[in-house]
Amino acid sequence: xxxxxxxxxxxxxxxxxxxxxxxxxxxxxxxxxxxxxxxxxxxxxxxxxxxxxxxxxxxxxxxxxxxxxxxxxxxxxxxxxxxxxxxxxxxxxxxxxxxxxxxxxxxxxxxxxxxxxxxxxxxxxxxxxxxxxxxxxxxxxxxxxxxxxxxxxxxxxxxxxxxxxxxxxxxxxxxxxxxxxxxxxxxxxxxxxxxxxxxxxxxxxxxxxxxxxxxxxxxxxxxxxxxxxxxxxxxxxxxxxxxxxxxxxxxxxxxxxxxxxxxxxxxxxxxxxxxxxxxxxxxxxxxxxxxxxxxxxxxxxxxxxxxxxxxxxxxxxxxxxxxxxxxxxxxxxxxxxxxxxx
Numbered sequence: 001x002x003x004x005x006x007x008x009x010x011x012x013x014x015x016x017x018x019x020x021x022x023x024x025x026x027x028x029x030x031x032x033x034x035x036x037x038x039x040x041x042x043x044x045x046x047x048x049x050x051x052x053x054x055x056x057x058x059x060x061x062x063x064x065x066x067x068x069x070x071x072x073x074x075x076x077x078x079x080x081x082x083x084x085x086x087x088x089x090x091x092x093x094x095x096x097x098x099x100x101x102x103x104x105x106x107x108x109x110x111x112x113x114x115x116x117x118x119x120x121x122x123x124x125x126x127x128x129x130x131x132x133x134x135x136x137x138x139x140x141x142x143x144x145x146x147x148x149x150x151x152x153x154x155x156x157x158x159x160x161x162x163x164x165x166x167x168x169x170x171x172x173x174x175x176x177x178x179x180x181x182x183x184x185x186x187x188x189x190x191x192x193x194x195x196x197x198x199x200x201x202x203x204x205x206x207x208x209x210x211x212x213x214x215x216x217x218x219x220x221x222x223x224x225x226x227x228x229x230x231x232x233x234x235x236x237x238x239x240x241x242x243x244x245x246x247x248x249x250x251x252x253x254x255x256x257x258x259x260x261x262x263x264x265x266x267x268x269x270x271x272x273x274x275x276x277x278x279x280x281x282x283x284x285x286x287x288x289x290x291x292x293x294x295x296x297x298x299x300x301x302x303x304x305x306x307x308x309x310x311x312x313x314x315x316x317x318x319x320x321x322x323x324x325x326x327x328x329x330x331x332x333x334x335x336x337x338x339x340x341x342x
Contacts, residue, residue: 096137228265
């Protein structure tokens with residue numbers, strides 16, 4: 001019991017540490033959805049408990065006995081030639097120690113390098129990487145706790161930056177009531193070296209620290225489950241620059257109810273069988289920030305599906321991160337034990 005209290009105190013400390021941060025900062029690619037199912041569910045989920053190891057990217061406490069020898073591969077064709085993806089593998093050393101090793105990347109493509117006179121003198125590239133060492137263990141039959149250590153490397157042309165972050169999470173699962181809940185403090189850490197370190201004086205920027213809380217309820221007599229995720233609990237004000245104004249200083253304001261709604265992501269999974277799901281979600285903050293007057297848009301909405309094919313789970317999702325342009329997410333996950341790998 002003393003060990004459990006100590007672990008909970010550590011979690012609480014990390015959840016409250018850096019609570020005064022604004023919620024935005026450097027390495028914002030850390031908030032991109034790591035898999036097709038996560039993208040279909042509005043971009044994040046910290047509470048859903050199933051065999052999908054990719055969810056450990058958002059809540060390390062979602063590692064379990066079912067993620068042992070689980071391999072996940074993900075790819076997204078993003079915007080303007082940008083792509084990102086991830087890979088993750090789970091390994092349980094025993095019944096109480098769950099591990100996962102992963103990597104996420106963003107490739108921004110090739111750019112032309114020019115002189116001030118617009119003479120092309122070559123090309124350069126830009127990439128972001130984050131490596132993941134994830135550990136979780138059960139506190140009892142209903143509670144899991146987990147932590148993810150995340151070294152970060154970012155390289156743009158001749159400029160590079162190093163950072164170190166951590167995600168700390170806790171998860172509750174009640175099999176009898178088909179109810180799950182999760183709490184996560186994400187992106188705890190700092191930038192170690194900044195992009196301007198070459199000049200001698202570094203200007204370090206904060207990481208996009210965030211606290212998320214989610215609940216998932218599966219219905220016993222209906223093939224569906226509902227998820228509500230409350231995001232950015234460390235910061236109430238989510239005002240943004242008004243896209244309908246040319247004035248850079250014109251910041252949109254909203255009332256109490258609208259602001260509260262912007263913190264929530266609503267998702268539903270339809271589960272007609274154990275081998276197939278359909279997901280739909282609505283992210284109000286994304287919809288509000290991408291709204292353009294007199295322009296119809298699907299921004300804020302996302303959806304996707306997953307199915308099992310010969311021991312391989314295939315996932316697909318579509319979302320709109322730029323008005324008028326759809327982004328497609330692809331995932332492959334499998335249990336290597338299904339292929340006789342011990």
